[in-house]
Amino acid sequence: MTVAAAACGGVRDSAFAWLVPTPAPPGWATASIPSGARLAYPSAWRRLVSDRGAASAGLTAADGRLLGYLNITPRQGGETVADWPSFRIAHNAREGDRDVRRLAAAKGLRFRGGSGSCVKDSYTTRIGARYVEIACLVAASTRATVIVAAAPPAAWSRESRVLERAIMAFRA
Amino acid sequence: MRRSINRPARLAAICLVVLVALAAAACGSNSSSANTAPSGSSSPSSQSAPSSGGAAPSTSGSSTSSSSVSGIPQNNGGDQDADNNGGPSDGDGNL
Numbered sequence A: 001m002t003v004a005a006a007a008c009g010g011v012r013d014s015a016f017a018w019l020v021p022t023p024a025p026p027g028w029a030t031a032s033i034p035s036g037a038r039l040a041y042p043s044a045w046r047r048l049v050s051d052r053g054a055a056s057a058g059l060t061a062a063d064g065r066l067l068g069y070l071n072i073t074p075r076q077g078g079e080t081v082a083d084w085p086s087f088r089i090a091h092n093a094r095e096g097d098r099d100v101r102r103l104a105a106a107k108g109l110r111f112r113g114g115s116g117s118c119v120k121d122s123y124t125t126r127i128g129a130r131y132v133e134i135a136c137l138v139a140a141s142t143r144a145t146v147i148v149a150a151a152p153p154a155a156w157s158r159e160s161r162v163l164e165r166a167i168m169a170f171r172a
Numbered sequence B: 001m002r003r004s005i006n007r008p009a010r011l012a013a014i015c016l017v018v019l020v021a022l023a024a025a026a027c028g029s030n031s032s033s034a035n036t037a038p039s040g041s042s043s044p045s046s047q048s049a050p051s052s053g054g055a056a057p058s059t060s061g062s063s064t065s066s067s068s069v070s071g072i073p074q075n076n077g078g079d080q081d082a083d084n085n086g087g088p089s090d091g092d093g094n095l
Helices: A003-009 A084-094 A153-169 B002-026
Strands: A029-032 A038-041 A047-048 A055-060 A066-074 A099-112 A115-124 A130-139 A145-150
Touching: A029 A055, A038 A055, A038 A066, A038 A153, A055 B002, A066 A153, A084 A115, A084 A130, A099 A130, A130 A153, A145 A153
Parallel strands: none
Antiparallel strands: A029 A038, A047 A055, A055 A066, A066 A145, A099 A115, A115 A130, A130 A145
16 A cells, blocks of 8 residues: 555645635635636736636736736647646746746646646746746536646745635636 | 475565556556647747736637637737746646
């Protein structure tokens, strides 16, 4: 049994022990996308421009710097729940991000209305902005949606709890 | 004499190998499909920070089925990708 548990250790990572599907706190705003998935975010955050069919919200500093970022997007490529962590890491690198580091990953996670996989990683964009992100691919009965929660490393310790809370409240 | 002493140990070793093989097979069943690289190409020209606004997502261009994949135009071709502008990467699997 010990051998089996050790062999399966990469499937569920304790880094995602916080992920318990929970309705959004009172007062949070929501943004739905046409597929039916719903993003919840703090009322102090603002909706951001995003792709058609997707939704984003963010918290910005007075100087315009992004302090927190949330996005939900219907599955667009060939990604699957099974290959999601490696797909996302490779995808970020293909987009031109540098120094992409995988920090944690887990499969078989439960969400509101679905189940899926998550990866936590960090990367530097082409303009030199570094972000830590949690990106999850969540499969519901008739659709699959990606939720991304990101913040600069300097803001991560302050914003990660809100970002995690948004993932917990995400309706797939 | 020596042979009879080693037999239980050998049996235990075989059992251990079988257990490890079973464990590996059980874990492997999670991956049912191959990693497919997303299609599309891009060479973004804008490198500004992501802009913010109140734009609500359109009612078109989304997928409602897990088997269908909707392609959001990339490289700012009608798409407002933050990742194409140097901001945080959004959730689209295309470039």
